[in-house]
Amino acid sequence: MNVTTEQLFTEARTASAYLPTPVPEATLRELYELTKWGPTASNSSPMRLIFVTSDEARAKLVPCMAPGGNQAKVGQAPVTAIVGMDMAFYEHLPRLYPQVDFRKMFIDNPARVPDAALRNSSLQGGYLMLAARALGLDCGPMGGFNAAAVDAAFWSGTTVRTNFICTLGKADPAGVRPRNPRLSFEEACQVL
Template sequence: MNVTTEQLFTEARTHNGFFPEPVPESTLRAIYELMKWGPTSANCSPARFIFVNTPEGKAKLGPCMSEGNRAKTLAAPVTVIIGMDMAFYDKLPQLFPHTDARPWFAGKPAVIEATAFRNSSLQGAYFMMAARSLGLDCGPMSGFDGELMDATFWAGTTVKTNFVCNLGKGDPSKIFGRSPRLSFEEACSFA
């Protein structure tokens, strides 16, 4: 695999529209197999993923999305719901066997929330980089009803939705012009 920085960063864009070409399950599995190696604190790996790619799944997803995101989400070949398991620490004996790390989190809601959000966000970014490296385009977004999303897709679990990402072959006619970024001097300093 010969992946370029252009493919991952400088030429990659947030896509608002996709061609109807389906994304095979084998590709979705390959994305996960790549992204799972990205680092998280104490290897906690709190991200959980639901791939919505059927008419039935899209029918459930539509009402969860804000009006401005609904049509493009329903038209995307795949929408990935990136969740965060609020009981991620129960997997630490398996994922971080070097020490008993579960007590670092158990019974500490603020630490659980911060750790789950931070690390599932990282894993969501790794997921998008993996997807881009395999030739797919991404359309990450907020703009959904979190309570409805959780009740619809994560009911009976300890998972809450972090964000969603549309996947597929992006339609370049539906992207916005490139938005500016902060310069090094605006965003960075030395200490």
């Protein structure tokens, strides 16, 4: 794989519309296989994914999205990733990080769980988008959705809660907006 920084960052845009090009399950598996290697605190790996590809699943997700643009994006995208966070991620720590008993730290102090789950699943969601771009897919991350409705429709009976939603596929060039500005180094950074 010959991936450039342009493909990952400077030339990539948030997708707002998609071509009707399907994304094979093999690509989704490859996407996860790349994503899983990104670092998280204590290798906690709390991200859980549901790849919405069927018309039936899409019909359940669209009403959970904010009316208008987000509903249209999810309705059109070949794949929508529901990026979840397992609130019982620490149960896997004895296997994922056997060097230290971090499981006990979360069991003894459950108030630590929400921040750790959100922080680390968000990191993994970022890796997911970079891996998708590396594989030639475009991404449309979004936060406009009813989390309780998504949780009820897709994670019911589990310890997983929705973090964010991200459409995946080949962007329709007609729906790609010009690059918006970013903060400069001086505005966003300090070197101490």
